[in-house]
Amino acid sequence: xxxxxxxxxxxxxxxxxxxxxxxxxxxxxxxxxxxxxxxxxxxxxxxxxxxxxxxxxxxxxxxxxxxxxxxxxxxxxxxxxxxxxxxxxxxxxxxx
Amino acid sequence: xxxxxxxxxxxxxxxxxxxxxxxxxxxxxxxxxxxxxxxxxxxxxxxxxxxxxxxxxxxxxxxxxxxxxxxxxxxxxxxxxxxxxxxxxxxxxxxxxxxxxxxxxxxxxxxxxxxxxxxxxxxxxxxxxxxxxxxxxxxxxxxxxxxxxxxxxxxxxxxxxxxxxxxxxxxxxxxxxxxxxxxxxxxxxxxxxxxxxxxxxxxxxxxxxxxxxxxxxxxxxxxxxxxxxxxxxxxxxxxxxxxxxxxxxxxxxxxxxxxxxxxxxxxxxxxxxxxxxxxxxxxxxxxxxxxxxxxxxxxxxxxxxxxxxxxxxxxxxxxxxxxxxxxxxxxxxxxxxxxxxxxxxxxxxxxxxxxxxxxxxxxxxxxxxxxxxxxxxxxxxxxxx
Numbered sequence: 001x002x003x004x005x006x007x008x009x010x011x012x013x014x015x016x017x018x019x020x021x022x023x024x025x026x027x028x029x030x031x032x033x034x035x036x037x038x039x040x041x042x043x044x045x046x047x048x049x050x051x052x053x054x055x056x057x058x059x060x061x062x063x064x065x066x067x068x069x070x071x072x073x074x075x076x077x078x079x080x081x082x083x084x085x086x087x088x089x090x091x092x093x094x095x096x
Numbered sequence: 097x098x099x100x101x102x103x104x105x106x107x108x109x110x111x112x113x114x115x116x117x118x119x120x121x122x123x124x125x126x127x128x129x130x131x132x133x134x135x136x137x138x139x140x141x142x143x144x145x146x147x148x149x150x151x152x153x154x155x156x157x158x159x160x161x162x163x164x165x166x167x168x169x170x171x172x173x174x175x176x177x178x179x180x181x182x183x184x185x186x187x188x189x190x191x192x193x194x195x196x197x198x199x200x201x202x203x204x205x206x207x208x209x210x211x212x213x214x215x216x217x218x219x220x221x222x223x224x225x226x227x228x229x230x231x232x233x234x235x236x237x238x239x240x241x242x243x244x245x246x247x248x249x250x251x252x253x254x255x256x257x258x259x260x261x262x263x264x265x266x267x268x269x270x271x272x273x274x275x276x277x278x279x280x281x282x283x284x285x286x287x288x289x290x291x292x293x294x295x296x297x298x299x300x301x302x303x304x305x306x307x308x309x310x311x312x313x314x315x316x317x318x319x320x321x322x323x324x325x326x327x328x329x330x331x332x333x334x335x336x337x338x339x340x341x342x343x344x345x346x347x348x349x350x351x352x353x354x355x356x357x358x359x360x361x362x363x364x365x366x367x368x369x370x371x372x373x374x375x376x377x378x379x380x381x382x383x384x385x386x387x388x389x390x391x392x393x394x395x396x397x398x399x400x401x402x403x404x405x406x407x408x409x410x411x412x413x414x415x416x417x418x419x420x421x422x423x424x425x426x427x428x429x430x431x432x433x434x435x436x437x438x439x440x441x442x443x444x445x446x447x448x449x450x451x452x453x454x455x456x457x458x459x460x461x462x463x464x465x466x467x468x469x470x471x472x473x474x475x476x477x478x479x480x481x
Binding site: 004005006007008010011018019020021026031032038047048049050053062065066067068069070071083085088089090093 | 252256257260286287289290318331335337338339340341344345347349352399436438439441442443
């Protein structure tokens with residue numbers, strides 16, 4: 001592992017990364033997962049411990065962390081945008 | 097890959113070589129403690145139950161004590177009874193006998209008082225200890241290892257770093273043919289359907305869902321709705337978005353392997369790979385259940401710090417909180433805070449954890465062992481009568 005990472009991607013299937021320090025809008029952030037390096041330009045301020053999107057997501061798309069769906073988007077989310085309670089809810093259970 | 101362990105007559109392998117004193121009832125507990133006192137590698141379980149119990153608790157206490165007696169970290173067992181207790185000491189001995197190890201029973205009412213019982217007990221455990229000291233460690237494949245996992249005193253570093261690092265170590269152990277136990281059913285709430293999807297059979301998936309429903313209803317009956325109360329406002333401020341995310345941060349310490357078996361509290365896995373044991377989230381009851389089920393070693397992640405150990409299985413403490421590591425150096429074994437600093441990958445930390453598991457399984461003392469943390473708590477479902 002080379003330079004210090006500012007964000008962590010826990011599982012290679014994840015479509016979000018978690019900030020390891022407070023990050024500002026416009027910052028270029030790189031993080032490594034299983035040897036793959038992701039470079040993202042942030043579209044929002046991301047507090048430490050909060051998530052940002054690694055890819056563009058449609059409304060209703062599964063948000064993946066730990067390789068599993070932690071919820072689904074309630075609106076379109078752009079790569080680099082803050083992903084949290086304002087744009088994600090738990091997935092409905094049963095019947096899906 | 098191998099560790100240096102003690103091969104037992106039943107083919108199982110120990111990471112430690114204890115003589116165990118089991119009081120069958122609270123009435124003989126102090127006599128048992130007196131027998132073990134001052135003798136190196138002789139441990140007495142602080143059992144205060146074994147009588148006045150009802151329903152499934154009668155079976156649970158026996159199963160747990162027998163599980164400690166049959167455990168491969170134990171070379172021989174002395175059971176100390178009072179005489180009129182509900183849980184007959186002979187019943188515990190019968191449960192241990194099939195392992196082929198030496199098991200003796202002494203009873204205070206038969207011998208005639210505590211003083212004589214302690215004297216006789218000391219004579220027996222000294223013999224047992226002399227026999228145990230003649231055994232040597234030998235190379236044992238990692239496939240014989242059952243690793244228990246636990247998280248306690250969690251903070252934001254647990255779900256982000258220490259649990260994923262332990263998960264990576266579990267995946268490596270499973271790929272070596274070993275076994276990892278995941279447990280703490282109340283902490284599955286919200287992500288139980290995701291764990292259930294990893295079960296090998298639909299029946300096993302249903303067992304996971306049923307176990308969560310049982311605990312959730314118990315908690316609701318006691319006035320606590322865990323699902324509605326989480327994620328708590330503090331969790332959300334810290335970046336946790338949904339209950340699934342919070343619970344996955346806990347579950348991820350078991351790694352990403354398919355679920356091979358679902359076992360009740362204190363039961364022995366019959367499959368290798370990732371196994372789920374239905375336990376409380378209460379740290380000591382959970383540790384006690386996993387050890388009774390045969391776990392020879394435990395990895396325990398913590399954010400805020402935790403001192404716990406078990407009577408016979410070493411517990412490795414892992415934290416990704418640098419402040420906690422520095423403040424509690426006498427309790428913490430491994431620092432994985434470089435993940436949080438962005439200077440180490442989860443995979444690399446997982447490799448370090450597996451190396452430490454092998455060292456500790458081969459005899460290296462953990463911090464909890466050095467501190468004499470022989471914590472033990474029997475899980476019970478009902479009141480005592």
